[in-house]
Amino acid sequence: MENSAKAIIFEIRAGVGGDEAALFASDLFRMYSRYAQRKDWGISIISQNKTESGGLKEIIFEVKGNGAFGDFQHEAGVHRVQRIPKTEKSGRIHTSTATVAVLPKLDQAALNLNPRDISIETTKASGPGGQYVNKRMNAVRATYLPTGLTVFCQEERNLQSNKEKAIELLTSRILEERRKASISAIEGQRREQIGDADRGEKIRTYNFPQDRVTDHRINKKWHGMEIILDGKIDKMIKQLKEGLE
Numbered sequence: 001m002e003n004s005a006k007a008i009i010f011e012i013r014a015g016v017g018g019d020e021a022a023l024f025a026s027d028l029f030r031m032y033s034r035y036a037q038r039k040d041w042g043i044s045i046i047s048q049n050k051t052e053s054g055g056l057k058e059i060i061f062e063v064k065g066n067g068a069f070g071d072f073q074h075e076a077g078v079h080r081v082q083r084i085p086k087t088e089k090s091g092r093i094h095t096s097t098a099t100v101a102v103l104p105k106l107d108q109a110a111l112n113l114n115p116r117d118i119s120i121e122t123t124k125a126s127g128p129g130g131q132y133v134n135k136r137m138n139a140v141r142a143t144y145l146p147t148g149l150t151v152f153c154q155e156e157r158n159l160q161s162n163k164e165k166a167i168e169l170l171t172s173r174i175l176e177e178r179r180k181a182s183i184s185a186i187e188g189q190r191r192e193q194i195g196d197a198d199r200g201e202k203i204r205t206y207n208f209p210q211d212r213v214t215d216h217r218i219n220k221k222w223h224g225m226e227i228i229l230d231g232k233i234d235k236m237i238k239q240l241k242e243g244l245e
Contacts, residue, residue, distance in 0.1 A: 007064035007105040008072060009172045014057050017096025022055025024081045025098040027229050029059050034231025041065030045155050046165050060169060062105065069104050074240045076102045078201060083208030093209060103172040119143040120163060142166040149173055218243035
C-alpha cells in the first residue's frame with residue numbers, strides 16, 4: 001500500500017530539551033525541505049506550531065514527488081542532537097531530541113474509508129499566544145469517529161483547502177495506526193521485547209562539537225554538519241537504503 005502513495009506526510013516534533021529541542025526540530029525541517037527542493041519535489045505545510053525563539057514544537061508537511069517515500073522512509077524515529085546552546089554561558093553540551101514520522105499519503109478510496117465515519121468541524125485559526133490569525137472560520141478539525149483520532153489544519157486561508165489537507169492527514173494517520181496494529185499482531189512478544197523502533201529509540205545522533213552525524217542502525221558516520229543540515233544528505237540516504245533494505 002505504501003508503494004502506491006504519490007506523496008508522503010512528514011511529522012517532526014520537538015522531544016526532550018525544551019527550546020533547544022524545538023530549534024533542533026526546525027533544523028531537521030530545513031534539512032529535509034532543502035533535500036526535497038534539490039530533487040524538485042513539492043513541499044506544502046499542513047500545520048505548524050512555532051516557538052518565540054524561532055523553533056518548532058511541531059510541523060506537519062507534505063512532500064510530493066516520485067521516489068519521496070523511498071528516500072525518506074528510513075528517517076522515522078528519534079533523532080538526538082548534542083551541542084552547546086547559544087544561551088549556555090558555561091559551554092556545557094546539551095542533549096535534546098526530536099521525533100520524525102514519515103507516512104505514505106493515500107486517499108480515502110485506497111483505505112476504503114466510509115465518509116460517514118469522518119466528522120468535520122470548523123473553527124477560527126489561532127497563532128502563537130492564542131491570538132487569532134484571522135476572524136474567519138477557516139481552520140478545520142477532522143475526527144475519525146471509530147477510534148477518536150483527530151487532526152487539525154489551519155495553514156491555508158481557504159476553508160476548503162484546509163478541509164482537504166485535514167482529511168489527507170487523517171487518512172495517513174489511520175494508515176499508520178493500521179500498520180502498527182498489523183505489526184503488533186504478527187510479532188507479538190518479540191515486539192514487546194525490542195520496543196518500537198519507529199518511535200521510542202534513537203536512530204541517529206547529530207554531534208556538533210565533533211562535527212559528526214552517526215546512524216546507530218547501520219553504524220555509519222558522516223562529517224560536515226553544516227552541509228548535512230543544508231539538505232545535502234544524498235550519500236546518507238543511499239547508504240541507509242543499502243544497509244536497511
